[in-house]
Amino acid sequence: MGNVSRIVPSIHPSIGLGGPDDVFPHNADFADLTVLPPALDALVDVAAALAATAVDDVADPDLRAAAAAEFEASGGPFRGES
Helix, strand or coil: CHHHHHHCCCCCCCCCCCCCCCCCCCCHHHHHHCCCHHHHHHHHHHHHHHHHHHHHHHHCHHHHHHHHHHHHHCCHHHCCCC
16 A cells, blocks of 8 residues: 555555454454454445545546645655655
């Protein structure tokens, strides 16, 4: 995601999967959590939200222009480089 966001305006949402606070991504406990009903419900919700975001982006040229302007104002694809 970091590489993509260097080139184009991007979002990187995070979601809660309904598990204990001491379970972190990229381990077996997390993998076990991802197939439980609360996690699957959360994934369906976030998929719908991301789809709606994509529809808004495609349907609204003003939104795209605002995102592009904000990206450019933060330095565009070359921000942080010398």
